[in-house]
Structures are given as C-alpha cells and as structure tokens.
Amino acid sequence: MAGPGWAPPRLDGFILTERLGSGTYATVYKAYGKKDTREVVAIKCVSKKSLNKASVENLLTEIEILKAIRHPHIVELKDFQWDSDNIYLIMEFCAGGDLSRFIRTRRILPEKVARIFLQQLASALQFLNGRNISHLDLKPQNILLSSLEKPHLKLAEALFGQPPFASKSFTELEEKIRSNRVIELPTRPQLSRNCRDLLQRLLERDPDKRISFKDFFGHPFVDLEHMPCGRSLEQATALVVEAVKKDQEGNFSAALSLYCKALDYFVPALHYEVDARRKEAIKAKVGQYVSRAEELKALVNSSNRALLQQGTCARDLLKEMARDKPRLVAALEVASMAMAKEEEGQDDGDALDLYQQSLGELLLLLAAEPTGRRRELLHAEIQTLMGRAEYLKEQIKMKETRWEAESADRDGLSESVRSSCTLQ
Template identity: 55%
Template sequence: MAATSSFAPPKLADFILTEKLGSGTYATVYKAYSKGDSREAVAVKVVGKKTLNKASMENLLTEIEILKTVRHPHIVQLKDFQWDSENIYLILEWCSGGDLSRFIRSRRLLPESVARRFLQQIAIALQYLHERNISHLDLKPQNILLSGSVLKLADFGFAQYMSPWDEQCVLRGSPLYMAPEMVCRRQYDSRADLWSVGVILYEALFGRAPFASRSYTELEEKIRSDKPIEKELVVQAIQKDQEGERAAALSLYCSSLEHFVPAIHYETDRLRKETLRQKVSQYVSRAEELKALVASDNRQIFEEAKTTRDILREMSADHPRLRVALQLASTAIAKEQSGLDENDALDLYQQCLGELLLALAAEPQGRRRELLHGEIKSLMTRAEYLKDQIKMQETQKDVSLAREPLSESVRSSCCLQ
C-alpha cells in the first residue's frame, strides 16, 4: 500500500487515485477524483511514513501547518490531509496546466510580456508569504503550477517561518535556484527567495537557468565569477569549434546570440552598442561557415544510413512491430525533408525511437541487431539535428524583435535550412 513500493496507487475512502503525476525522494503525487457527486479533480501528495527521517517529518509537518493557514489565489490550496498506517496524504488543489518548467520547455522561452505577468503573480504570492514571515526556500519552475493563465506556488516541503531578521545556515532547496549565501554555506535570511525569483525570470526569458553546473563547486565558481554569461557561451563555442565539434559549436554560437541581440537592443551607450555590434558580426560570420559545414556533414551521414535502413527493412519481414517502427522513421524523414511541419516530424522521430529501442532490447545478438543499433544512432542524429533547426528558427524570430540592422544577417546564420 505504500506509495513508494507499489505499482497500484494507494486507496483513500473519499478519493479515487488515478495517474501518477510525479515522484520524489519522500513523496509521490497522483491525480485523483472525489467519490462524491461533484467528481472534483484534486492532486494527492502521498508520503510514505517509512521514508521519513526526523528532519523530513518536521518539514512535512511545517508544510501542512503553513498550507492550512494560507489562502491566496497564487498559492496552491491544501484542501485536507489524512493518514493511515503506511502513508500521509495531502489533498491539494488541482492545477490542470502542469508546472512552469514544462510550460517554458514547450515554448523554449517566453515573451517578455508573458514573463512580466508571471513575475507579477510570483511577486504577489511571495509578498503575501513574507508578510506572514513565511519563506518558501525552494522556488523553482517545477514548484510553480499553472491553472489556466494563473500561477500558483506549490511544494512547501522546505518552507520555514522566518522573520526578516532571522538567519539560518541549513542547506535547503535546489542548487540551481539557491541564493549564493546558501550555495556557499553561509547564513541566509528570507531574502534568499528573491534570488530564486531572479533565476526563474532568467530561465523564462532565455530557456535555461543561468548557472547550469555539474557540482556545487562548479556552481559556486560560476556564481562568484564576474564573467558575463554570454561571454561564457562564446568561450564554450570557440572551444567546441577548435575541437571539431561543429554542430555543438554552432548551437552555442546561436545560444550566445540570444543574449547579445537583446543586449544590443537595450544598450543606450553608443560606444558599447557599437562594440556589441562588432562582436555579433564576428560570431554571425563564423556561425554561417559552421552552418554550411554541419549541413554537409549531415547529408553524408544520412545518405549512408539510407542503405542500411533498406537492408534492415528487408531483414524484418518476421517482425511486424519493427517494420511499423521503420515505416514511422521513413515518415518522419519525409516530413522533415518537406519542411512543412518540423515539430510534427520531431514528434514522429521520438515515437519511432521509442519503438526501436524496445525492439533493440529484445533483439538477440546478430547482424540485424548491429543494423538496428546503427539505425537508432542515425535517427538520433537526425532528431538532434532537427531539434537544433527548430531552435535556430525560434532564435530567428527572437532576433527579429530586436529590429537592428544586423537582424537579417543573424537570422540567416541561426537557421540550418
């Protein structure tokens, strides 16, 4: 019956738990419906008692206490909580739009007008909490839910009652969104939430967190560094270029342009504006060269893979599911080459790769397995190539908004077609 060990969701007297929405170290969240006449949709956070240590139990009790006392249109409402011998259940308001992280990923980045509106909603909720001496301490896009166009702060598992003058040094939250004083293990106060809001705003506007890192040490170094983020991306692009990784270099150059082009638009100092123009011209020139090289590299790879695909199709007469997956791959390639709906083509690639990976797992050693392995690698390359194309075309739209003389040049460099 424990949520963490059973495939079937646990049972509650008043609710029917259905699909699993997500899970973490201590909890699993399900969508559920009331058994009453209303059939109201809710989210049920199931916490297995056996998974809780003393600290996590205290956090859970604080979360329940806080959510029971707050009522705000931009904070997820706790409707009830229950428990049995195995689990503790938090019955929460259902938000049909998923989380902000998924929303940003689906659009790659958000227009300034949308980001501004979302930021206002987060600020209103945070002001309400801070007026009541409550700090969230784990603000990130995954913990902000959407109900229509309304944002709601969620997951108060690390929240604490903190007066403005209170200080703590306990590490809480998610590293990418932690304030510097937390990352550096120094004392912090309720203002730590404000740093997290800034990181969320950056991610909404640029599609990625500003200090992505593989470790606390690397994260701390990046936060302490006074090197501009766009300069760091260019350094990475030059490094990949020198190492011969053309596709990666092109992607990084265009990512850096996402930062530079808005900077040109908003820069008011003429000398700095001209310096930025010169930088962009230099990066655009190299991106145009890389665009042609990457296209040439991929044409050769894709042509070689076509012969292998034909042989594999002939060898799969006894495997209907594999033949269907290969046909799906051909449809994806044809749709990609038509250039009519690249997002649809990318979805088809993801579908056929899922089927082919299942087939590979069941395929015994032999020639067909070798060909299947090669086909999967080739299709993954195509899918990544297409994903880059879509990204560059979206960058083109963003660049055009800057309305600078360089826009046309940047647009051509950031499109692989």
C-alpha cells in the first residue's frame, strides 16, 4: 500500500484499491467490479507518457495475444480500457503472489510438488508453442499463483531453492554462464532419475544440444499425459473396466498391465480431487486395485519364470553360436546379470537398467545380423528381454503409485494441484 496522500486512478465500473506492484511503465492494482458479483481483478495501469512508439507496439501486441488465447494456466486478459492518461489492462487476479516469493518462503519444494507445477507450466508452454508464441521473459517473478492454499508452478529454482547460476555480481554470473564447466546438480535433496535427467538436458549450455520443445513435452518427468485434471478419474475408470474384463477372461498378464496403467491415472485423480469424501472413496478403490495387481503379479511372475526356464536351451545355444561375436557375448552376459538381479528381487531399478543396457546393444547387433538360425534366436531373445523390461517397469510404477496414493495428503500436495498457476 502507498503512503498518505496516495490515491489510485479512477476507472469506470471498478473500484481500485491496494497497489500490488509497479515497474518502469506500469502499476498493478487490486480492484473490485461495481456489479453485483463484486468480481476481484488485477488492473495493470500503463502511463501513456512513459510509452514511445516501440512500447505502444509491444503493448498492442500483448493485448492482441492475450485477448486471443484462453488456457487454464495462462493469466486471462478480461478486458482493456483507456483514458487521457492511462491504458488499463483488466486481468485475472492471482491472490497467491508469484513463484519467487512462494519458493523463498518454503526454501525448497518436494520433487512431487515441483513436478505438478512443471506439468502445468509445460501445458501452458505447449499451448503457446503450438501457436508460434514465445514468452521471452519466463522467470519465477512472472509466474503467478491463484492462491496460497491451492498453488501452481515452474521447475528451475524450485527444487533447490536457488537458480543454477546463483551469483553475487553480474560479472560472476556472466563467468558462470560462459564457462565450459559441467553444471553439477546438488546431491541434496535426492532426485529421481527422470528429474535429474531433465534438469541436465535443460541446463545444457549449447542450444544445439539442449533438449528441444518436442522432447521436453514428451519427457517422462513432464508426463503431460498424467497431469492431474478433471479427466483423470474418467481415464482411470475406463482402464479398470478393461482390466476387470481381462482378469475374468484369465488373461492375467494383460489384466496386470491394464491395472498398472489405470493406477497411473488414479494418482493424478487423487491429487485433483478436493472433496474429502470423494477422495477417500478413490483411495479405497486404489487400495483394492493395488491388492489385485499384487495377486496378479505373483501369478504372472510364476508364469514368466517358467517361460524363462523354457528358453534356457535356446539361450545357451545362442551363446554358443556367438563365440565369434565378442559384443554379442558381452550383451548376453549383461542380460544374464539383469535376470539374476531380478531373481534377487532387491532392486528392480538396477535390474531394469541392465535389461535396457543389454537391449540397446542387442538391437544394434540384430540390425547387422544376416538371415539365419542365429538371427532367429537373437530375435526371440530380444522379445523375451523386452517383455521382462516392460514387466519390471510396471512393477516399479506400481510401487511408486502405491506410495503416492498413500501419501497423497502429505506435504499439502492435494492443496497444490487444482489452483491455476498462471503466466503473466
């Protein structure tokens, strides 16, 4: 609020109250509509005296773009007016302030909260990118929160509480940006493999090597497909219907896969739901489906072990035929290590890494392998290994889903989803 003697400008249809912020060209006020609804808005007042020709063109472009776009995670321009002194942009009001302040007050954010914020931001960026619009000034101060009770948001700074090139001076900042030194991510807090991979690809200095928009939107950490939204429960329910059908038919492998896919949508549905009674009903259903998935896992696992044992002779024959191919022998050894890890049952993630490492090499070798018995055996082995890798992925996801479902109400997560983080 301003001091004594200060008064906001007058605008037909609105009562302007406290000053929310100000910059070189504009001041933003909180305001109320004079109509019955008393709608709360933010009004950006741009002084005509401060505008040159280029500034006028930029402002008109901003108005043109904002009037033409509607997205739940982009701040809405409701209308604009002008008088002899100012141009007024009547905007959606975001009561939670900006992301920068949100991070400062919490120091760091849990990865699962940062991920939901990132999904919302990515959704807005994808919308803009599809219309050939670039933001050009994307930073925490320009990302607004609809409320503090139900906030929304962006990635870099959020996880560690400081930006990747934090510096005490512009000289130090420039040196860090221009340096060829590899950017070391802090070891704490501990991050998931997907989160760390995305951060490193986003922080690549060479723009030609940096992750593209297409790859960013498709990255497994962003995972826009499973972003919490109004359709999450509907998508989960449709998959469960298919899972139950396959289960009743005795196709346990397909049923397990469908249950796991359904759980991928149930967790976002839990995060999206705000009604306590409906949330508890969803959690109860999730518990039932996880229990059935565990039973199916035991059945499928037993069947898979039998298939692996049946393939032992063909696997041994392939190894014998690969004596003149050291790379093939080495790749098959890695596959054997993956199977051994899986049998131990200690760390599915390690086993999955070994399967993927082996498959990457075997697929290259298959492409160069001439037609013949060895190629047939290699093709069959790759199919078996791919099946094991997919199965392990589902098991890892199921464990994560169960943990997320159990902790859906912790850390205020359910409160950090449905609000609209909006780009200013």
